[in-house]
Amino acid sequence: MNHGIGIDITFLSLATLAVVTGWRVFRTDSMVRASFFLLVSFIAVGVIMILLAAEYLGVAMFFMMAVEMTVMALFMVMFMMNPAGLNPMNMVHQERIAIGAGIVGFLVLGAMALLAAFPDQPVSADLEPVRSLGNEMLGDSMLIFESAGIVLLTTMIGVVVLSSHRGRYGAAAVGSLPPGLEPGGDPAGKLEEDEEEESGGHQHHHHH
Amino acid sequence: MLLSELFLPVLMVMFMLTVGAYVVAVLDRLIAGAFGAPQAGRVWLAPMARGAWLMTQHANATEAPDWQAWRLAPALYLALAAIGLAVVPWSESLVATDLVTSVVLWGSVEALATVVIFLHGWSANALLALIGGYRYVALGLSYILISMFVLIGVALPAESLQFTQVVASQEALWNVIRQPLGLPLFLIVGLGMTFWGPLNLADSKDLAGGTASEISGPPRLVWDVARAAMLVAFSGVAASAFLGGWMGPWLPGPLWMAIKMLAVLLVLLLLGRVLPRIAPERCVTLMWVVLLPLSFIDLVWAGIGALL
Amino acid sequence: MTLTTLLLLAAALIGIGIYGALSQQSFVMLMMGLELILNGVMLAAVAFWAFSGAGAPEGQLLTIIVMAVMAIEMAMGFALVVAVFRGKQADMTESLTGLKH
Numbered sequence: 062m063n064h065g066i067g068i069d070i071t072f073l074s075l076a077t078l079a080v081v082t083g084w085r086v087f088r089t090d091s092m093v094r095a096s097f098f099l100l101v102s103f104i105a106v107g108v109i110m111i112l113l114a115a116e117y118l119g120v121a122m123f124f125m126m127a128v129e130m131t132v133m134a135l136f137m138v139m140f141m142m143n144p145a146g147l148n149p150m151n152m153v154h155q156e157r158i159a160i161g162a163g164i165v166g167f168l169v170l171g172a173m174a175l176l177a178a179f180p181d182q183p184v185s186a187d188l189e190p191v192r193s194l195g196n197e198m199l200g201d202s203m204l205i206f207e208s209a210g211i212v213l214l215t216t217m218i219g220v221v222v223l224s225s226h227r228g229r230y231g232a233a234a235v236g237s238l239p240p241g242l243e244p245g246g247d248p249a250g251k252l253e254e255d256e257e258e259e260s261g262g263h264q265h266h267h268h269h
Numbered sequence: 270m271l272l273s274e275l276f277l278p279v280l281m282v283m284f285m286l287t288v289g290a291y292v293v294a295v296l297d298r299l300i301a302g303a304f305g306a307p308q309a310g311r312v313w314l315a316p317m318a319r320g321a322w323l324m325t326q327h328a329n330a331t332e333a334p335d336w337q338a339w340r341l342a343p344a345l346y347l348a349l350a351a352i353g354l355a356v357v358p359w360s361e362s363l364v365a366t367d368l369v370t371s372v373v374l375w376g377s378v379e380a381l382a383t384v385v386i387f388l389h390g391w392s393a394n395a396l397l398a399l400i401g402g403y404r405y406v407a408l409g410l411s412y413i414l415i416s417m418f419v420l421i422g423v424a425l426p427a428e429s430l431q432f433t434q435v436v437a438s439q440e441a442l443w444n445v446i447r448q449p450l451g452l453p454l455f456l457i458v459g460l461g462m463t464f465w466g467p468l469n470l471a472d473s474k475d476l477a478g479g480t481a482s483e484i485s486g487p488p489r490l491v492w493d494v495a496r497a498a499m500l501v502a503f504s505g506v507a508a509s510a511f512l513g514g515w516m517g518p519w520l521p522g523p524l525w526m527a528i529k530m531l532a533v534l535l536v537l538l539l540l541g542r543v544l545p546r547i548a549p550e551r552c553v554t555l556m557w558v559v560l561l562p563l564s565f566i567d568l569v570w571a572g573i574g575a576l577l
Numbered sequence: 578m579t580l581t582t583l584l585l586l587a588a589a590l591i592g593i594g595i596y597g598a599l600s601q602q603s604f605v606m607l608m609m610g611l612e613l614i615l616n617g618v619m620l621a622a623v624a625f626w627a628f629s630g631a632g633a634p635e636g637q638l639l640t641i642i643v644m645a646v647m648a649i650e651m652a653m654g655f656a657l658v659v660a661v662f663r664g665k666q667a668d669m670t671e672s673l674t675g676l677k678h
Contacts, residue, residue, distance in 0.1 A: 072578040076586045083593045083613050087601065091335065093391060099609050100384065102590070106620050109586075111368075112578065113627040117430070118640050120370045122619075123377035125644055127384050128413065129612075129651055131406055134387065136605055136655055140662060152602040154671070159600030167592030174584030179625070184632035191369050191430060197634030198641070205638065209645040216649045223656035 068112060075112075079105035090150045092137035100130035114184055117191045278355065278365035285354045286347070289501030290494045291316055292531075297538050304542060320490055328486035335392035342389035343488050347495035349385060353378050353502030358433045360515045360522035372420050372430045375506055379416055379462055382499070383409035386464075386471055389492070390480035401479025404549050405471035408461060411556035416458040418564035419451050422571035423510045432506075436514030445511040447574060450567035452511040454560060459503040459537060461556075463496050466541025470549045504533035583624035590617030602669045604661075608654045612647060619643050 083102040086095045107122030153159070184190070198206045294316035302308050310318060355365035356374055368374055383406060390402020424430050426447065427438035435444075445452045461468040464479075472479035481492055508514060508529035515522030547555065590613055597610025619640050626636025661672070 069578055072582070076582070079586065079616075080589050080593070083590055083616070086609055086613065087593070087597045087606070092605070094335065094338070095606065095609065097338075097384065097388065099612060102613065103616055106590075106616055109578075109583070109620065110623050113583075113623055115623045115627065115637060115640070116368060116370045117373065118619075118623060118637055120368075120373045120377055121641075121644065124373070124380040124413075125648070127377060127380035128410070129648070131383050131387060131409075132651070132655070133605065133609070134391075135403075135406060136658065138391075140603075140605065140658065152606070152669070153600040154602050156600045159596045162599055163592045163594075163596030166595045167588050170588035170591060171585050174581050174588060179580060179629040182629050182631035184627050188632045189369075190632070190637065193632070193634040194637040194641075197638050202635065202638050205642065209642055212649060213645060216652050220652045220656040223653075224659040 293497035338392035343491035350498035357505035467544035587621035
């Protein structure tokens, strides 16, 4: 594929942006910022895809990831203690192993990229990528495409079942709580926490 | 090559941004005046006076905001409006970016607008702004879905995802007649996306200005200009998708396009002044229960039309 | 912009993703790692499609399927987080010890 120096410069800056923002995802204190860093990484990759003539996929990446990352940011705010990043935060386990695995993954895949010989068959200039993708999706590969749709529908049903308040046998949370030590008592696993809270309250009381 | 491919389109979009935002401000004042709202100063100068006043004002600061995101969000919204204006075709050849998938690109502008508005509300680190941001996210999803179905309906007869092709497919019959549900639904989405008039729920009065409640000075100016520019971009997309774009007798193409955009803008601004505001929770119900099924019907209608 | 540089970029994204998925304690951050891996995978698929697949349409289809997988992963992940949070008031992987015993 022949292209000018402008495309190379654009690609290099986008590649740097994708990697840096991808790295910042795990290095920022704010959860909301983390999910939007990930979005920037995705958008950079989407623009690279457009540079590669995959015009539909690149643009599809924008809107898919925009919605996904908004949802992610919302869940962050819901579940995390530190959405705004006002406190420093580092919640990791087995970090050494993880860094090692990441580096090994990069080295193996990078070695494959550098050492393996791939066939040199670039996209021909007269191919219309969007039209060919559409014909493929609703032509030869229709079964695959439609099964993806069915799987998405199944996911929706599964998600509603998993996250709904009520099930056929009562509240959804009933099964996931440990039973009480005495009939009708507090859940067994919760006892410790409750006691702590109570004693804390008592101490507070004594001070006054 | 660099001149024609990079410089001219950018210049064209910048021109549209400034002129468009000014036109929106003037038209809105004119309509308000026609309804008897008191006018301070001359209509043609008032937007500039307000702009100059905002430029000299101090930019407000809250306690520990996310500075980068807070200052970037208005600029990003303006950039999204610019992308929207860039895909609008003025004639067969006069388009800033004639991407093959420009209809999908407009869809992603709508999706990214949700992110930017949420960011604007969240990063201020203030209660009312955050509520405004959350409100927009809850509503924005339904706007995106409705707009996507309506635009797929427009792309069907064109057999293309390119706005120039969509306009070209309306040679015989405009989409506003071919798909009667399309334009009304799209106009509602437009009011929602720029949170204008009755659908101004993100920056509404009951939240003391919502996501924009804490900004003043230059960021405020950028935010207001961006909203107006987004409305212009939106009317451009609506004119090309439903009103035959540059097509029309006697006059040159770009002029027809400008007339149609102005007409859509007028309708939008008029609706913004006339319709009462809806409560956000009722708006969500309205979107999902009434308008989204209507957009399905629009798509089925378009599909049957394409088959026949 | 050659196939090699594109694949190196994909490898870097996958590497960072592996680190994130293995090291993060919070479910949502863990999912971000997975998404970053899939980001690299999609880029590699499109790069192969553009440079050594002669523009075979299946290459683009693969990317669409990966996007669908991503959506499924997100939805299921969040549903599980909601279910776990409701039961245990926790969003950390450490609190899920039920399957250990």
